[in-house]
Amino acid sequence: MQSSRRAWLIGAGALGLAGSGRAAEDLFSGVWSTAIVTDEVMTRFLLELSPNAATLVVIDTGGLRVPAASVTLDPPNLKAVWSEGITVTGRLVAPDRIEGTFEQDGARQPFILTRGAKYRIDDTVLPPGPLDLQRLKRLRRLSGAPAMGVAFAYRGRKPTILVDGLRSADAEVAVAPGDAWHIGSDTKSMTATLVARLVEAGRLQWTTTIGEVLGPALPDMHPDYRDVTLLHLLSHRSGLPREIEQKDMVSFAVARPADPRAARQAFVARGLKRPPIGPKGTTLSYSNLGYITVAAMLEAREGAPWETLMRERLFTPLGLGSAGFGPPGDPLKVDQPFGHLRRADGRLHSVADPRKSDLPFVYGPAGLVHINHGDMLTYLAAHRDRRADILGPESWRVLHTPPFDGQYMSLGWGVGPDGELGHTGSNGQWWHQVLVAPKTGLIFCAGLNAATPEAQSAVNQAQEAARRSAA
Known part of the structure; x- marks a missing residue:
C-alpha cells in the first residue's frame, strides 16, 4: 500500500531517440533515475529497461520492484503498461535524458529521467548469526x-x-x-480472521457473494462482480482492480467519522463500477479494494463498523x-x-x-x-x-x-x-x-x-x- 501523501502509485518513464541509427535496445537498455517532489515530499525511482522488459524500482517504498505487463519500443518513443492501471509514455530528447508522462487512472504526472543509477540501495549482508x-x-x-x-x-x-x-x-x-x-x-490476515469468526457464528458463508449482500444498495455495480465470493476477495482472486480511480481518492482523504460505514460503501460503490482486470478465480490481482469490499459486506450484514467488529x-x-x-x-x-x-x-x-x-x-x-x-x-x-x-x-x-x-x-x-x-x-x-x-x-x-x-x-x-x- 502506498502513502496518502500523493495519488501516484509510482512515477517514472521510458524513452527513445530518432535518427541515431542505433538499435532500439541500445537506446533504451540500462538504468534510469528520477525524483519527484510533491507537497515537499521527495520520492525517488529507478527504471530498469531491457529490450523486452521494464521494471520500476520505488526507492522510497522499501525498494519496491514493479515489473511492467508490456513494453513497446518505437524509437524515439517508448510505452510501458503496468497491470496496476499505470501507463508510462516517454521520449528520448538527448542520449541521457528522457521526458515523459506517468499516468494512473486518468491522472498525469510529468517526469524527467537521467541515465544511470543515481540512487543506491545498500545491499550489505551481515555475517550469519542469532538475533540479539x-x-x-x-x-x-x-x-x-x-x-x-x-x-x-x-x-x-x-x-x-x-x-x-x-x-x-x-x-x-x-x-x-x-x-x-x-x-x-x-x-x-486480521480481516480474514474476523470473517472466519463470523462464518463460524453463522452470520455468513465463505461463498456469500457481493451481489447477495451489497446488490440491493449498489444496483449499478459491474455485473461480473455480483457472484464474486468472500473467498475470491480474501485471496485476491476477485478480478477487482487494486484501488478506485485516483481522481476519486481525494474525496476520502478526510478525518475518520464516528461511523465510517456510509463512506466505506461509497468508496466500494465507485470501485465496483470499474471493469474487472480479469476473470474471477483465475486472475491473481492484489487488491486493497477487495478487502474494503469485504468490510462493506460485513458492515451491511452486521450493522456495525468494521472497526467495532474487529x-x-x-x-x-x-x-x-x-x-x-x-x-x-x-x-x-x-x-x-x-x-x-x-x-x-x-x-x-x-x-x-x-x-x-x-x-x-x-x-x-x-x-x-x-x-x-x-x-x-x-x-x-x-x-x-x-x-x-x-x-x-x-x-x-x-x-x-x-x-x-x-x-x-x-x-x-x-x-x-x-x-x-x-x-x-x-x-x-x-x-x-x-x-x-x-x-x-x-x-x-x-x-x-x-x-x-x-x-x-x-x-x-x-x-x-x-x-x-x-x-
Whole structure:
C-alpha cells in the first residue's frame, strides 16, 4: 500500500531517440533515475529497461520492484503498461535524458529521467548469526530508519522483543519495547480472521457473494462482480482492480467519522463500477479494494463498523489491548513512534500531521491497524497453534490454504515452503513484516518507522537471524 501523501502509485518513464541509427535496445537498455517532489515530499525511482522488459524500482517504498505487463519500443518513443492501471509514455530528447508522462487512472504526472543509477540501495549482508540486540542495532543502522523493532518466539519459549532507535527523527525520544507499530497490509490476515469468526457464528458463508449482500444498495455495480465470493476477495482472486480511480481518492482523504460505514460503501460503490482486470478465480490481482469490499459486506450484514467488529470479535477475545487504527499515539506528542517521509532536503522527517500521516480511513480493513509486538506475537501464535477457543480446525484450514489454483495467496497470507505464512505491509511511512512457521514453531514480526530503500533487506536479515535463534 502506498502513502496518502500523493495519488501516484509510482512515477517514472521510458524513452527513445530518432535518427541515431542505433538499435532500439541500445537506446533504451540500462538504468534510469528520477525524483519527484510533491507537497515537499521527495520520492525517488529507478527504471530498469531491457529490450523486452521494464521494471520500476520505488526507492522510497522499501525498494519496491514493479515489473511492467508490456513494453513497446518505437524509437524515439517508448510505452510501458503496468497491470496496476499505470501507463508510462516517454521520449528520448538527448542520449541521457528522457521526458515523459506517468499516468494512473486518468491522472498525469510529468517526469524527467537521467541515465544511470543515481540512487543506491545498500545491499550489505551481515555475517550469519542469532538475533540479539547488537545485531538489531546494526540492522537498524543499515536500514536507515529512525527506529526498528523485532519480536520472535518459539513454542514453549519466552518471547524476545528487541528495539533500537528513535520514535522520531526530529526528537530525541527512544523507542520502547511496548511501543506500537503501524502494520499496513499485515492487517489483511486480521480481516480474514474476523470473517472466519463470523462464518463460524453463522452470520455468513465463505461463498456469500457481493451481489447477495451489497446488490440491493449498489444496483449499478459491474455485473461480473455480483457472484464474486468472500473467498475470491480474501485471496485476491476477485478480478477487482487494486484501488478506485485516483481522481476519486481525494474525496476520502478526510478525518475518520464516528461511523465510517456510509463512506466505506461509497468508496466500494465507485470501485465496483470499474471493469474487472480479469476473470474471477483465475486472475491473481492484489487488491486493497477487495478487502474494503469485504468490510462493506460485513458492515451491511452486521450493522456495525468494521472497526467495532474487529475490537469485539478479534482484539478483545485475543487480549490485544494495544491494537487500534491508524498511526499509533497522539500526533501532538512523541508518546509512540511516528512514521517518516523523505522531504525535499533529502532527509527523513516524522509525519505528525494527522491529515497526512496515513491512508484514507476507508482503508482500515486493508491496512490501517497498529499494534505492539507483544500483542502481535499473541496474534501470530493463535495462527501457529490454531487456537481452538478462537476458531475450529476447518476454519483455520480455510484461512491458511490457497482456495484456487496456485500456491501463493491464502486468505490474507502469502503461503511459502512447508506451509509457512507471511506478509509485508507499508503505507509508505512504515514497514512491517510477519511470519508464522508451523513446522519449526517460529513466529516473527518486525517493524520500521520508515519505508527506506533497505527496509526489506534489514527485515529479511532479522528474520533469518531469528531462525538461527532456535537453539
